[in-house]
Amino acid sequence: MLHRRIxxxxxxxxxxxxxxxxxxxxxxxxxxxxxxxxxxxxxxQAEFPRYMGDVMDTFAVAVIGQALSIMMALAVGxxxxxxxxxxxxxxxxxxxxxxxxxxAIAPILFILLGDGxxxxxxxxxxxxxxPLLLSVIGIMSEPVADIEHFYRVTGRLRWQLEVKIRAFExxxxxxxxxxxxxxxxxxxxxxxxxxxxxxxIGYSIRIALYQSDLSKILxxxxxxxxxLSLYQGILELLGAGLKKTWASG
Amino acid sequence: MKPRITFFxxxxxxxxxxxxxxxxAAGEVLARERVAYRLKWLINASTAGDVxxxxxxxxxxxxxxxxxxxxxxxxxxxxxxxxxxxxxxxASADQVIRALAKGAPVVVLAQLFQVNPLxxxxxxxxxxxxxxxxxAGRTVGITYGGNDETIMRALLATxxxxxxxxxxxxxxxxxxxxFQNQVQVWPVYRNTQGIFLSDKLMAGGExxxxxxxxxxxxxxxxxxxxxxxKMMRQHPQTVQQFTRALLAGWQTAMxxxxxxxxxxxxxxxxxxxxxxxxxxxxxxxxxxxxxxxxVPVGHIDTAAxxxxxxxxxxxxxxxxxVNVIDRLKPQQTP
Amino acid sequence: MILNRYICVKQKDPKPSKLQGExxxxxxxxxxxxxxxxxxxxETPLFDGLDVVIDTPGFHALFGPSGVGKTTLAxxxxxxxxxxxxxxxxxxxxxxxxxxxxxxxxxxxxxGRHLEKTTPRGRQPLRDELIDHFGLSELMGMRFAQLSMGxxxxxxxxxxxxxxxxxxxxxxxLANVDEPTRQAILYKIKSIFPEAGxxxxxxxxxxxxxxxxxxxxxxxxxKSPQTLRVAGQxxxxxxxxxKRALERSMLEIMNAA
Numbered sequence: 155m156l157h158r159r160i161x162x163x164x165x166x167x168x169x170x171x172x173x174x175x176x177x178x179x180x181x182x183x184x185x186x187x188x189x190x191x192x193x194x195x196x197x198x199q200a201e202f203p204r205y206m207g208d209v210m211d212t213f214a215v216a217v218i219g220q221a222l223s224i225m226m227a228l229a230v231g232x233x234x235x236x237x238x239x240x241x242x243x244x245x246x247x248x249x250x251x252x253x254x255x256x257x258a259i260a261p262i263l264f265i266l267l268g269d270g271x272x273x274x275x276x277x278x279x280x281x282x283x284x285p286l287l288l289s290v291i292g293i294m295s296e297p298v299a300d301i302e303h304f305y306r307v308t309g310r311l312r313w314q315l316e317v318k319i320r321a322f323e324x325x326x327x328x329x330x331x332x333x334x335x336x337x338x339x340x341x342x343x344x345x346x347x348x349x350x351x352x353x354x355i356g357y358s359i360r361i362a363l364y365q366s367d368l369s370k371i372l373x374x375x376x377x378x379x380x381x382l383s384l385y386q387g388i389l390e391l392l393g394a395g396l397k398k399t400w401a402s403g
Numbered sequence: 404m405k406p407r408i409t410f411f412x413x414x415x416x417x418x419x420x421x422x423x424x425x426x427x428a429a430g431e432v433l434a435r436e437r438v439a440y441r442l443k444w445l446i447n448a449s450t451a452g453d454v455x456x457x458x459x460x461x462x463x464x465x466x467x468x469x470x471x472x473x474x475x476x477x478x479x480x481x482x483x484x485x486x487x488x489x490x491x492x493x494a495s496a497d498q499v500i501r502a503l504a505k506g507a508p509v510v511v512l513a514q515l516f517q518v519n520p521l522x523x524x525x526x527x528x529x530x531x532x533x534x535x536x537x538x539a540g541r542t543v544g545i546t547y548g549g550n551d552e553t554i555m556r557a558l559l560a561t562x563x564x565x566x567x568x569x570x571x572x573x574x575x576x577x578x579x580x581x582f583q584n585q586v587q588v589w590p591v592y593r594n595t596q597g598i599f600l601s602d603k604l605m606a607g608g609e610x611x612x613x614x615x616x617x618x619x620x621x622x623x624x625x626x627x628x629x630x631x632x633k634m635m636r637q638h639p640q641t642v643q644q645f646t647r648a649l650l651a652g653w654q655t656a657m658x659x660x661x662x663x664x665x666x667x668x669x670x671x672x673x674x675x676x677x678x679x680x681x682x683x684x685x686x687x688x689x690x691x692x693x694x695x696x697x698v699p700v701g702h703i704d705t706a707a708x709x710x711x712x713x714x715x716x717x718x719x720x721x722x723x724x725v726n727v728i729d730r731l732k733p734q735q736t737p
Numbered sequence: 738m739i740l741n742r743y744i745c746v747k748q749k750d751p752k753p754s755k756l757q758g759e760x761x762x763x764x765x766x767x768x769x770x771x772x773x774x775x776x777x778x779x780e781t782p783l784f785d786g787l788d789v790v791i792d793t794p795g796f797h798a799l800f801g802p803s804g805v806g807k808t809t810l811a812x813x814x815x816x817x818x819x820x821x822x823x824x825x826x827x828x829x830x831x832x833x834x835x836x837x838x839x840x841x842x843x844x845x846x847x848x849g850r851h852l853e854k855t856t857p858r859g860r861q862p863l864r865d866e867l868i869d870h871f872g873l874s875e876l877m878g879m880r881f882a883q884l885s886m887g888x889x890x891x892x893x894x895x896x897x898x899x900x901x902x903x904x905x906x907x908x909x910x911l912a913n914v915d916e917p918t919r920q921a922i923l924y925k926i927k928s929i930f931p932e933a934g935x936x937x938x939x940x941x942x943x944x945x946x947x948x949x950x951x952x953x954x955x956x957x958x959x960k961s962p963q964t965l966r967v968a969g970q971x972x973x974x975x976x977x978x979x980k981r982a983l984e985r986s987m988l989e990i991m992n993a994a
Binding site: 352 | 549
């Protein structure tokens, strides 16, 4: 699962970068528009350690943000799974907040939380929390009638059992959603760093953009991609392991 | 030029579809005498001459149909020249020099700002900055990776100051740290943001002053008009016509008598700035476009360009000399 | 003590005196009167003033082609559907349970552990006896998903039989079970629970004719009356089977349908 993820990423990345180089060659574009392979390689050699550190910094924030989001989404999703006013309120709130551009909200967060860890964490959590929440609510509000029926008619269906049944039956979906939310958390953190922080790979990308240095961007994208692929692969493995353990427990 | 653009766009479309990205909106196909002019930033007082030249028919009188495109943080006129999305553009000197370092076929036709509007604002009641050394111990805002970082580092180097003598603080477009006095010296575009900030602080009873690097020997060149070498070679007349019209537009726009018309032209695009503020913005802009009446609008300050290149070499922003003066191609002025 | 239990959600002009006169409403095991029900979006009602009565406890059947409303009536009786008009009365102070053949046990534990957890106190011997008779002894350590469809249905039915119920509605609960096993299970159920009421939904005319006491034959919404009641053979293990009577029951069912 892990090596497949990395392999898939490498294919996409190499395809993309190969086509860029192809364009450069075909149109005789300067290194300013599209850097050459040697330039990218040299930039990679020079910047890899620093960018790797930046990506790890970003990644740490993203993982914490994602973990918080998962916990909050599970708690609120379980509470809001019934077709109640609260449940519909959560959905409306989630759709609304999703519609707000982060670039508009970021300066407000910056004023409230400063330009450090908390702002990055908040934006990362915000970007990945609501899709997670909607998925959790969707999963938790959908009865698994074929299993729940017995427990319901015999008076055994307490909320914990209901949640357990729905989580178990949708474990694959939940794993996919959690794995997918890793991308959102990472993207959220990078956006946060880009617009309202002084650390992380998003901040470094902003500087590279100021310097019109596409080589650095390509190197950063590579490290972000490979890190994310690894993380998603690990999450999928964990999900599969969890299901296996649960199913054999 | 046309088949190349078509090929590029088709190939780019395929590429971006494959990698799952969006494709930038395609511009209009270049036709004879129809040219696109990409600005560096959004339309405001800093682009007064550009929009005025368009609205007052300076371009059309030269037989040109010009599309003036607003710039922005993700826009890069030099890239667009090479890709054929624009035939003329505005770029700062550091952009030009970086592009040259990477082999971009760009040439400079005119230098719009004789004084770089990128300066630092501070509260005049708290302290005064009459020399670079006065920055010592202050918290100075810079945009890491931006021009202001380069300029500030050049200033410190000029004064023989180490970076440990000032506290450099990263800034962005949110002014809160300056309002809260966490950052005491804040980088602004003197002719636009500088006016807003002055007004805000003055409304609170505070006086402001500006720290202008050019007064201390650092003349880092700002916005200039650029085109491609290919354009120069293949359409020299169009280049001349464009430059002539543009600089005539700027010259006329900077005449105080035309201020109302200029404000109207800029106001069509910049609806968030009041006319009163725009008057003051134009007054400052005028001093930066033509500080010396004997120096024509658009004059290319070769020495300043050389200094800019030297600063960038010293700060290792480029790997080596690019001989930028070879790419300075002043055109016939009005 | 047996108490009457009303599951009526809606009563359409109940007229109690008339009801008691016509149906002895409170004395029947199951009495459904004037049931009208339409599925949301359907043009015509599935039931329009339907009356169904099962007089006594025992093993009974709902029979008819697919789509005539057997499952719907079963759910109305058990209370799983409450958006009907009319009256339903089921005798007893214990629940009327409805089980169907697609039910599943959760996958996180083996079947045996689930059965242990859902067996009421004191019924472990009954559970072990049923496991043995249902031919499930070897499967207790397996996950539900690992069982065949017939095994799944047997395990599911078994757990219902361990619960408190006065009436158990078995909606194709022995589907995919081979005939000898099915036969053994039905005999066992009838011998262990002689006082309980069962409603067995099946498409097997031989089976319902042989094992069931009263067979409610559904005739479709367009026929009047919508159901007819036919007497079955109510056969028990170790009893002689009157084959001619069985054939007669089968013929009556076929004619009624």
